[in-house]
Amino acid sequence: MLWFFLVLLVILVAATYFLFRVEDLSHLDIQHQPFRGGPPSEEHRYVIGRIRELGQSSRGLRGKARLYALRQHMDTLSDGLSLESEFRPVTHPRGEWVIAPGVDTRRRVLYIHGGAWAAGSPKSHRAITDRFSRIANAAVFAVDYRLMPEHRYMDGVRDCRKAYRWILEHGPDGEEPASCLIIAGDSAGGSHTLGLLGWIKHKGLRQADAAIAICPSTDLTLTAPSNRANIQTDPLLGPAFGGLSKVPLPVIWWVTLAAFRVSPLSPIASPLRGDLHDLPPILIHASDSEMLLDNARRYAAKAQSEGSPVTLHTWSGMVHVWHIFVPNLPEAEEAFEDIQAFLQEVESGQPVQEVHLAQS
Template sequence: MTPSAARGSWQARTVRQVSALTARRLIAAAPVNAHTLPLARIVLDRALRAAAPILRGTTAVPVREGRVRGEWVRGPRATRDDAVVLYVHGGGFVAGSAAGYRGVAARLSTATRLPVFTLDYRLAPEHPYPTAPQDLAAAFRWLMAHGHSPGRIIVAGDSAGGFLAADFVITGTRTGTPAPGGVVLFSPMADLTLAVATGYDGGRADGLLSAGLSRRAVTHFTPDPFELLPVRGKPLPPALIHASDTEFFGGDAVTLAERWAATGGVCELQVWRDQMHAFQLLPALVPETRFAYRSAARFVSAVLDSAAAAV
């Protein structure tokens, strides 16, 4: 584990504290059902666009090919074409979209200098488990069919998207699916029973999430919540996991990193202090996001360079 050396910025602490007094209370009291979700999805997308404005010079090309939906995003200075990032957005399995995440994808693309394909997987409750994992598997096969070798694909995601990304890789070790070159996870969920999250001390300081809200979202995704359990003795591809010491799913990130490393795979866990859950989505508010994207870029570069040297 690599802890953040310094306290979070005053901006990060302020955002988390203000959100805890406002957004967290409002969201915790709101029902998550077929009547509220359409509006909630619109609000989330607009909030993300405000918190992560699209960088000038970004290009976004929508994709609609069979079961694969999403968009290719290239940020400024994204000049490489030798690899790609497959990004799986968060939103508690019930919200989020490629369009809403365009500013996030642009920053990840700019930092890594790679094109990013943000997947629009089908959302619960209209499309419960296993639809989202099936959509992710289809997108990975689609990328391979378009000439991208598995080892040159980086799978990334945040929160619920981080769960889906990790689940895809872990499941692949059991089914023989080709593994991606590396994995980048921002504040991933790892235990849908929420046993890990509710037992994590830092979760009480989360500025947004609560057990009630998370449980309602998970229930829409699957009536049989499960946790990510990598197979010992079957090493997983290199992974970078970011989490905060003051977020609800911080314990999930720590647990997943430990289990990942126990397979024999390389896993770097970075714990950032005083941050919101998935703070990387808030570049307009939290200055540490630029360091987080640079960290991800260094990891991706190291993974791809190592793979190229081994050929």
């Protein structure tokens, strides 16, 4: 019997070697860089409290009950805010238009929400999409893509692709070509955003005019240093995913392949692992205290080395996707001012700095 397990182990090791030839990207790590602003504002304590409420909403629950409680709580994040936009539901493709007063609806933003591909919705991210509509002078389509585990990972990817094709030619009031098109997303949605850019290029479609990736996941191999180094400083992702640091990486790769039905080396799930040349201007935001910090750093460094214009701005001490706490968090206001300035740079034709790490 022992020989059987030894043979099985050899086969597994060999299969891991051939299936997961993970390129070492440590040369992309930026060791020293300035951060925007000073220590977190007093309002950041309120944000930490909201994060704890998020964790408590599913405490004691297991399986689907835990996931549904998390989804329900996330959908309350924008409750009580004074939002200026009109929220108009759409069935095909599924999502909602977010239209601030007086915006040019020929200008469009495709927004892809975060939530680890298993939670989140257009409703949970209305604070972000409402602000995007205003600062971009555009109609925002927040795509309600299919989530795991009820659906496959690729179902959500296909929904984002379908939404992009659709808003190229359709606005809130019917069929009308877009004059300007921006793709944006946060966390898991930031991953979909960056992956979508590569797919658009591959398909030869009209490329987006610009893209914004907020605290994006860019590499599901989890080989970036901050995935482990920032567990204790990340109040959102640390408690949820910090335990993965105790699991050998090859095991994580196999589990990812089984759950996503996509290899963690695929550019679809790990945009960092793809071809990053000839992309539109991209702005990336990240916090120095979050687990995904080096996902942002590595993507920016690789895209720059391949000739694509990317701007990386890093804040100090912020929670993952702090933007969702606008307008209650000053740093979230600063982040949207930064996004607006970036879009103005792109539209004015000014050269976008490839990697920008300046103090604010």
